[in-house]
Amino acid sequence: MAEFDFIVVGAGSAGCVLANRLTENGKYTVLLLEAGGSDLNFWIWMPIGYGKTFYRKSVNWMYLSEPCPELNDRVSYWPRGKVMGGSSSINAMVYIRGQKEDFEDWKAMGNPGWGWDGVLPYFKMSETNDRGGDGYRGGEGPVHVSTMDRDLHPTCQDFIRAGEELQFAHNPDFNGATQEGVGTYQNTAKDGMRMSTARAYIRPARKRPNLAIEKHALTTRILFEGKRAAGVAYSQHGMMREARARREVIVSAGAVNSPQLLQLSGVGPTDLLRQKGIDVVHPSEGVGRNLQDHLAIDYLFRSRVPTLNDQLYPWYGKLWHGLRYVLTRRGPLSLGVNQAGGFVRGRPGEERPNIQLFYSPVSYTKAPPGKRPLMNPDPFSGFLLGAQPTRPTSRGHLEIRSADPFEPPAIHPNYMSTDHDIDEMLQCSQLMRRFAEAPAMARLIECEIAPGPQVQTDEDMIEDCRQRAGTVFHPVSTCKMGPNPGEDVVDSRLRVYGLEGLRVADASIFPTLTSGNTNAPAIMVGEKAAAIILEDIKD
Numbered sequence: 295m296a297e298f299d300f301i302v303v304g305a306g307s308a309g310c311v312l313a314n315r316l317t318e319n320g321k322y323t324v325l326l327l328e329a330g331g332s333d334l335n336f337w338i339w340m341p342i343g344y345g346k347t348f349y350r351k352s353v354n355w356m357y358l359s360e361p362c363p364e365l366n367d368r369v370s371y372w373p374r375g376k377v378m379g380g381s382s383s384i385n386a387m388v389y390i391r392g393q394k395e396d397f398e399d400w401k402a403m404g405n406p407g408w409g410w411d412g413v414l415p416y417f418k419m420s421e422t423n424d425r426g427g428d429g430y431r432g433g434e435g436p437v438h439v440s441t442m443d444r445d446l447h448p449t450c451q452d453f454i455r456a457g458e459e460l461q462f463a464h465n466p467d468f469n470g471a472t473q474e475g476v477g478t479y480q481n482t483a484k485d486g487m488r489m490s491t492a493r494a495y496i497r498p499a500r501k502r503p504n505l506a507i508e509k510h511a512l513t514t515r516i517l518f519e520g521k522r523a524a525g526v527a528y529s530q531h532g533m534m535r536e537a538r539a540r541r542e543v544i545v546s547a548g549a550v551n552s553p554q555l556l557q558l559s560g561v562g563p564t565d566l567l568r569q570k571g572i573d574v575v576h577p578s579e580g581v582g583r584n585l586q587d588h589l590a591i592d593y594l595f596r597s598r599v600p601t602l603n604d605q606l607y608p609w610y611g612k613l614w615h616g617l618r619y620v621l622t623r624r625g626p627l628s629l630g631v632n633q634a635g636g637f638v639r640g641r642p643g644e645e646r647p648n649i650q651l652f653y654s655p656v657s658y659t660k661a662p663p664g665k666r667p668l669m670n671p672d673p674f675s676g677f678l679l680g681a682q683p684t685r686p687t688s689r690g691h692l693e694i695r696s697a698d699p700f701e702p703p704a705i706h707p708n709y710m711s712t713d714h715d716i717d718e719m720l721q722c723s724q725l726m727r728r729f730a731e732a733p734a735m736a737r738l739i740e741c742e743i744a745p746g747p748q749v750q751t752d753e754d755m756i757e758d759c760r761q762r763a764g765t766v767f768h769p770v771s772t773c774k775m776g777p778n779p780g781e782d783v784v785d786s787r788l789r790v791y792g793l794e795g796l797r798v799a800d801a802s803i804f805p806t807l808t809s810g811n812t813n814a815p816a817i818m819v820g821e822k823a824a825a826i827i828l829e830d831i832k833d
């Protein structure tokens with residue numbers, strides 16, 4: 295049986311970082327196992343290809359949640375990357391770290407080393423900001439972060455002016471001294487092409503003799519010798535294989551699959567494991583619990599001025615912009631869909647920004663699976679305003695349906711299940727209307743298409759959220775880090791409680807959801823996990 299010092303399960307945002315950093319000094323061998331295949335795919339590398347990979351089975355797990363009672367029993371569609379780079383290969387590329395206070399909260403919850411001072415060096419280490427490094431931003435890291443201003447749609451400036459009219463300051467850098475304010479987003483991209491963690495961390499490392507990468511390798515079980523993780527079993531091209539880990543198995547399969555793999559391997563809630571006929575290796579009630587996610591509401595407007603719809607809807611527009619992209623890597627196809635936005639307080643009394651905003655100068659009617667809405671915008675001038683509460687208090691869970699590793703887990707997001715979250719969804723809706731009435735935006739708007747003028751009262755707005763709000767694909771915390779072995783899954787050094795030689799390192803360990811998009815913090819977790827592991831193995 296093949297033997298390695300470390301086995302990393304999952305080549306996603308965090309897993310790719312670990313594979314690179316643990317092989318960097320040449321002392322250790324690493325096996326990186328990825329259930330998906332290569333990321334050499336035009337639709338992955340071209341930013342607007344997001345619309346294509348969104349529903350593409352060859353690179354996407356395409357999960358569906360269970361019906362959510364508070365969303366009128368609607369099922370949520372949960373894309374997750376199943377490809378080298380994981381979700382960083384199919385995401386919308388917005389680069390946001392979160393608020394300093396998020397990490398101070400993590401520390402205060404009993405996680406020494408995870409306060410702002412403890413995580414900032416790893417954010418910086420991972421990043422090359424195209425504006426250069428400084429006290430906050432990185433200048434020499436693998437992940438390139440790009441300012442898109444020269445190609446932004448001109449109406450982004452109207453959005454920012456509207457924010458200023460509402461007394462929200464213009465913030466030129468959401469990842470600098472403060473996150474608060476309105477402005478334009480930066481993307482994880484370089485030269486008009488997506489910067490996934492496969493591109494940033496694996497491409498430079500893949501020829502190292504001490505790094506073995508196995509694609510289309512679905513890890514089905516962690517193999518234990520007593521309480522020690524000794525290796526893994528995986529399925530590849532219809533064959534079952536095994537590999538041994540001399541030192542550690544590191545699970546980086548993401549917020550859906552990391553808890554799934556632990557449960558399949560006998561680490562999870564005792565009753566659940568018994569029910570599914572799985573031998574309990576170690577009871578851990580927290581595995582799959584504490585699920586948190588961002589839920590957003592969009593307002594759709596018909597515009598008086600041309601938007602990206604006018605450029606991308608006609609066939610000749612697609613052709614022109616396609617050619618322009620191929621020849622120059624410029625133009626709207628080189629950008630993500632969320633061009634401007636911000637972080638604001640939904641009400642004056644809020645302690646810190648509690649709402650994230652998105653402005654997309656393009657509109658599309660969300661299509662069922664199989665359709666590719668972003669490449670086919672609406673046939674009229676239109677744009678979207680979106681908003682989401684940054685720190686929801688609703689908690690869901692996920693669990694395996696059976697002992698079959700190929701069967702997707704049952705996901706219960708439990709959105710909008712607290713009064714706090716219902717109130718913040720209302721704040722989001724009210725804020726969208728305030729933006730629409732601000733003079734700089736009002737002059738662009740011909741009419742509001744969704745939800746439309748019939749939605750007026752607070753009750754109408756809340757019902758509209760139950761009817762239309764959707765995930766923005768940031769599930770976290772299903773293998774939560776914390777000080778209580780009874781409830782938490784890993785300690786502050788990411789070791790799974792009660793077991794040896796086993797860590798979890800990805801977005802599933804976040805103690806709470808960060809205020810913003812989750813790719814940058816997942817990469818930071820990968821960086822910090824690698825540093826912790828190298829420190830812990832003392833030879």
Ligand SMILES: Cc1cc2nc3c(=O)[nH]c(=O)nc-3n(C[C@H](O)[C@H](O)[C@H](O)COP(=O)(O)OP(=O)(O)OC[C@H]3O[C@@H](n4cnc5c(N)ncnc54)[C@H](O)[C@@H]3O)c2cc1C
Nearest residue numbers: 304306307308329380381386387388513548551801811813
């Ligand atoms: C559609 C979409 C849009 C998003 N937009 C943004 C955005 O604009 N900005 C942002 O910051 N964040 C965004 N996110 C969220 C962000 O990308 C994720 O939070 C982040 O990538 C999570 O990193 P991770 O390492 O935890 O998991 P992932 O990156 O999902 O990696 C997990 C990896 O493990 C592999 N794997 C799973 N199970 C197994 C197994 N059993 N065996 C082997 N391999 C396995 C998976 O195939 C995958 O490659 C978006 C996500 C999606 C899906």
